[in-house]
Amino acid sequence: xxxxxxxLRHNTGFKAIFDKGKSYPGKYVVVYILKGPTKFxxxxxxxxxxxxxxxxxxxxxxxxxxxxxxxxxxDVQIICIARPIIKGVSYSEVENSIISSFxxxxxx
RNA sequence: GAAGUUGACUGGAUGAUCGCGGAAGCAGGGACCGAAAGGUCGCUUCUGAGGAAAGUCCGGGCUCCAUAGGGCAAGGUGCUGGGUAACGCCCAGUGGGGGAAACCCCAAGGAAAGUGCAACAGAGAUAUACCGCCCGGCCCUAAACAUUUUAUCUUAAUGAUGUUAAGUUAUGAUUUAUCUUAAUGAUUUUUAAGUUACUAUGUUUAGGGCCGGGUAAGGGUGGAAAGGCGAGGUAAGAGCUCACCGGCAGCCAGGUGACUGGCUGGCCCUGCAAACCCCACCUGGAGCAAGACCGAAUAGGGGAACAAUGAAACUGCCCGUUUCGUUCCCGGGUAAGGUCGCUUGAGGCCGUUGGCAACAACGGUCCUAGAUAGAUGAUCAUUACCUCUCAUAUGGGAGGAACAGAACCCGGCUUAUAGGUCAACUUCGUAU
Numbered sequence: 001x002x003x004x005x006x007x008l009r010h011n012t013g014f015k016a017i018f019d020k021g022k023s024y025p026g027k028y029v030v031v032y033i034l035k036g037p038t039k040f041x042x043x044x045x046x047x048x049x050x051x052x053x054x055x056x057x058x059x060x061x062x063x064x065x066x067x068x069x070x071x072x073x074x075d076v077q078i079i080c081i082a083r084p085i086i087k088g089v090s091y092s093e094v095e096n097s098i099i100s101s102f103x104x105x106x107x108x
Numbered sequence: 109g110a111a112g113u114u115g116a117c118u119g120g121a122u123g124a125u126c127g128c129g130g131a132a133g134c135a136g137g138g139a140c141c142g143a144a145a146g147g148u149c150g151c152u153u154c155u156g157a158g159g160a161a162a163g164u165c166c167g168g169g170c171u172c173c174a175u176a177g178g179g180c181a182a183g184g185u186g187c188u189g190g191g192u193a194a195c196g197c198c199c200a201g202u203g204g205g206g207g208a209a210a211c212c213c214c215a216a217g218g219a220a221a222g223u224g225c226a227a228c229a230g231a232g233a234u235a236u237a238c239c240g241c242c243c244g245g246c247c248c249u250a251a252a253c254a255u256u257u258u259a260u261c262u263u264a265a266u267g268a269u270g271u272u273a274a275g276u277u278a279u280g281a282u283u284u285a286u287c288u289u290a291a292u293g294a295u296u297u298u299u300a301a302g303u304u305a306c307u308a309u310g311u312u313u314a315g316g317g318c319c320g321g322g323u324a325a326g327g328g329u330g331g332a333a334a335g336g337c338g339a340g341g342u343a344a345g346a347g348c349u350c351a352c353c354g355g356c357a358g359c360c361a362g363g364u365g366a367c368u369g370g371c372u373g374g375c376c377c378u379g380c381a382a383a384c385c386c387c388a389c390c391u392g393g394a395g396c397a398a399g400a401c402c403g404a405a406u407a408g409g410g411g412a413a414c415a416a417u418g419a420a421a422c423u424g425c426c427c428g429u430u431u432c433g434u435u436c437c438c439g440g441g442u443a444a445g446g447u448c449g450c451u452u453g454a455g456g457c458c459g460u461u462g463g464c465a466a467c468a469a470c471g472g473u474c475c476u477a478g479a480u481a482g483a484u485g486a487u488c489a490u491u492a493c494c495u496c497u498c499a500u501a502u503g504g505g506a507g508g509a510a511c512a513g514a515a516c517c518c519g520g521c522u523u524a525u526a527g528g529u530c531a532a533c534u535u536c537g538u539a540u
Contacts, residue, residue, distance in 0.1 A: 063486045
């Protein structure tokens, strides 16, 4: 889990990134990126599954960000959206998917 | 040991590293975010998902809504007694059904208050006569009997006519004819008896048709056909009568009651009320985004008096209540800003007492998540469990590990759930 100050906590922040940010689709995760003070958000819709599956997806994505926070640029806002096929996938596969998206976006 | 029934429990464990939410303590010098309210940042310790946290189907607590009010309507519940804050829940019973049993299941008030529905089939569906059974009348057919008529045949008697033989008379003679006798019994008359056939009538029996009536035993249809079954009875039948069983009513006895048992009585009473309905009881509405407080920008809100009795809102309607117009006075409201509400509660565990039990009372003891784009995670190691596989006293490798995530809090119900554990009981088998 990230520190509270690094989390996106309000609808306005999410709307801004969705409207103005760029999207980088990956195999398991879609990433939206916008320049700004460092904040992260995580989304898992009901397509992913029940509450247990959605929580698991968000936790995996958070863990990826937490472990790679040191390598990221400091002026980006990122939203990670889980795709339905993320169900049952291990941590390392999700990490590879997200990092490849970040490299495409040149944020690390 | 096998099959089963019921109830209860469990829902992997240990460790390491990196992280997150909460609480308490220490530090209180500051820094950062924000317009403000307020929040964040350090160290230590403790603590952090479930049996269903789920579905949101019932019932409450709590909060607000004019005072939470009256009547109608609407909705819910529906055997009895108890438990409870309350319930559609639980316990104990009653009745009915299933099972060999342990045990399980039941929307289980009222159908003689009324209305309605009952497809198809069937003669007929709350009343019927299709087939059948029985009685009467008429008609037809067949048989038997009696009487009558006619006819045939047989037998007997009788006469007539024949045939054969002999004789007689007539004639010249023959033929022929007449007469007599005998034989024959061919044809036939009459009478009597018998037999057979037929006609008509009558009676009886059997069968058929039509008409009128009786019947609800039997047949078939159906979920259901006027209690069931047996005997008597009858023209045939029928609670028509009787025994037993079942239903109903009355009385008596037992039980708080549902109900049970006994006696008596007469047999009018198909099912559906998860159709309307009747009866009894219950229900105001909205929900923690309830609601309270704090604070900028922006918009403009509330109270009192007066006028009008129209409109709107409050639960669908009525009563009732409130608001809307004008004047005066006072400063307050907004889910996605913040803080509180927010976890001590109909609480858990242990014991005693009361109670068959649900449960209650008393005493002791414990405090056990509180997030808000929403914490409880990730990786690794060891080990327990299951499956597959290689070699096999055992070891190695691979894979699996259910249902599922608190969101104000409780009591229930329902649904999902891999694997495992325990207890009681039933039936069968084996051994003693």
